[in-house]
């Protein structure tokens with residue numbers, strides 16, 4: 001009896017092993033075409049939506065991504081933001097030829113769950129993860145360290161939408177291709193070795209109705225590390241599946257193949273067009289997705305007309321590619337702090353006074369009218385360039401808008417005049433008189449000087465700005481060492 005029981009137990013265990021959906025090792029990709037999906041996908045094919053002309057003019061289409069990072073239940077672990085940022089860069093490089101750009105919409109969201117962190121091994125669990133707080137009209141991407149595939153995506157016809165990425169296959173030093181590959185599926189690109197629609201002849205005779213249904217990707221017998229060399233050449237040989245077929249000559253560089261991850265660097269032109277058509281025709285909500293920015297306050301509220309003042313903008317829903325403008329002039333971004341703060345350096349102003357500050361991103365813009373005031377520059381001089389003899393340095397003088405300014409370069413010393421005392425003496429190498437030079441509307445003027453003098457000699461630079469209502473004001477003193 002006990003022997004019977006043991007045998008039964010062994011059989012049950014054996015049967016469980018045979019039927020279990022648990023995969024022993026990580027699969028390249030979970031997004032192949034299931035038999036039940038073929039008919040629906042072929043209907044789309046017949047509808048002609050992948051054939052141009054596209055409904056939007058050529059130009060970059062911006063697509064928002066929502067990132068969901070799975071952590072342990074105690075909030076530890078999870079993919080670092082730097083890797084998420086790299087994933088966006090990888091996707092943007094991959095889809096540049098298709099005219100599609102990606103940005104992270106809103107802050108990274110966290111799912112603190114041991115179950116999703118340690119134990120995703122069935123389709124149902126993958127779909128449960130992909131159904132967790134998705135943001136509409138964005139591509140929702142979920143990152144977990146323990147999933148039985150490098151990535152899985154969804155076609156436009158899939159019942160559950162979204163991408164799950166294995167952390168270990170996301171933007172690593174040797175893998176910048178799995179994330180673009182999964183986005184490719186999201187735009188209805190199939191594996192170059194896909195056989196659900198039929199096996200593609202190497203002659204290309206059935207390229208529109210078999211394989212990946214794309215005709216400028218050659219027939220692919222299914223690539224892998226076993227038939228692609230480390231130099232990314234196909235080494236598998238083999239004859240085509242149809243009568244009179246030439247040998248296989250697949251493209252190991254194509255993103256939608258199973259080639260080595262570091263070899264996959266390109267989409268074909270027809271893949272580009274198909275991805276763009278899918279976006280425009282079948283996923284148009286992505287093009288208006290993501291919440292518009294909400295600009296609440298800026299600090300400090302004033303700075304010099306010359307620009308370069310660090311200003312913090314506070315608010316909500318700033319996208320990772322939001323730009324900031326002062327009266328229409330784009331400011332340099334110094335730092336982004338989540339989706340709630342952006343630190344910028346003010347651009348030079350056109351005139352003193354209050355200007356509008358705006359945040360712009362693909363989902364919209366927000367403006368604070370008259371939020372920043374440009375104030376009169378302090379009287380100041382600076383220079384940039386190299387002190388090597390014979391090269392040109394640029395001397396910049398700052399002060400009130402449209403003020404007259406003079407400056408001189410000479411040996412260190414002292415020149416005393418009725419108005420002012422300078423840190424210069426003779427010989428004078430460069431002299432610009434106030435009658436010859438005026439500051440611009442932004443209170444700045446630039447003068448070039450070709451460096452001259454003996455080896456390691458010091459030259460001093462100083463200016464004087466005629467401030468309206470005040471009179472001549474001498475600038476700070478700057479020194480240049482002459483290098484041979």
Ligand SMILES: [Zn+2]
Pocket residue numbers: 028029030031032181182185191
């Ligand atoms: Zn795939």
